[in-house]
Amino acid sequence: MRYMLLIASDDKTAAPLPKAEMEARFQAHARFQQELQAKGKMVVGERLRPDADASRVRLKAGQPQVTDGPFAETKEALGGFYLIECETKQEAIEWAKKIPLGDGSFVEVRPIWPM
Numbered sequence: 580m581r582y583m584l585l586i587a588s589d590d591k592t593a594a595p596l597p598k599a600e601m602e603a604r605f606q607a608h609a610r611f612q613q614e615l616q617a618k619g620k621m622v623v624g625e626r627l628r629p630d631a632d633a634s635r636v637r638l639k640a641g642q643p644q645v646t647d648g649p650f651a652e653t654k655e656a657l658g659g660f661y662l663i664e665c666e667t668k669q670e671a672i673e674w675a676k677k678i679p680l681g682d683g684s685f686v687e688v689r690p691i692w693p694m
């Protein structure tokens with residue numbers, strides 16, 4: 580079964596990371612991706628641009644409504660994701676525990692509906 584590991588943080592209150600710390604985080608994610616690939620679990624993973632670059636499409640009164648970011652009503656912003664293949668949800672959670680995170684960040688583990 581496929582699982583989406585959604586990485587989010589509170590970008591509105593988090594202080595920007597120093598360059599060296601940001602580079603160390605990128606390297607940690609690269610090692611995590613290599614481990615996923617070596618175990619045959621990796622489907623895809625990507626870093627997302629900030630919510631200021633995003634748009635949302637909602638249906639309001641039967642009509643699509645587009646709102647450009649940043650989104651004031653949202654506390655957390657998605658920063659990236661991994662789509663992985665696992666036998667069980669518990670296995671996906673164990674992989675999620677290995678994702679390099681900063682303070683105030685979290686990973687949401689979501690099973691994907693089979694098609």
